[in-house]
Amino acid sequence: MPLQLDIVTPEKLAYSDEVDAVSLPGIEGELGVLPHHAPLVSTLGFGELRIRKGAMEESFAIAGGFLQVLPDKVIVLAETADMASEIDLGKAQEARREAEKALESGYHEGADLSTARAALQTALLRERVAQRRHREGPRHRG
Secondary structure, three states, X not given: OOEEEEEEOOOOEEEEEEEOEEEEEEOOEEEEEOOOOOOEEEEEEEEEEEEEEOOEEEEEEEEEEEEEEEOOEEEXXXXXXXXXXXXOHHHHHHHHHHHHHHHHOOXXXXXXXXXXXXXXXXXXXXXXXXXXXHHHXXXXXX
8 A cells, every 4th residue: 555645845746646655854863654654743854855666766855844644645844845856966066065155254143154054954965865866867676
């Protein structure tokens, strides 16, 4: 019995399909969800969400949000969710360099420093997910 997975961001429905398993970044560590999982609500952290469907795997760069797990459905409400195959590696690397420059430029107000750190964390995540996809190509299990 597959799981219905819906990944929603403020801008769009990023993904909606039946899957065999989901692995995602919880605030306290990695979470794995299979069909018939116990109901759960959790906060998401920054990291890679991996989907397994048959012999295929797909990844998303996820930055914060919430997760609801039901026995036959997983709902991810994410601040951002970028599919690995849609991340432009060059743009991700440029965003990382810009965020690093902003942090290295000297004194920052508290809010500016938090924004710069969040931008760097997001850029590093997107770059890591895109590099893995670029290196490994579309993943096939088995």
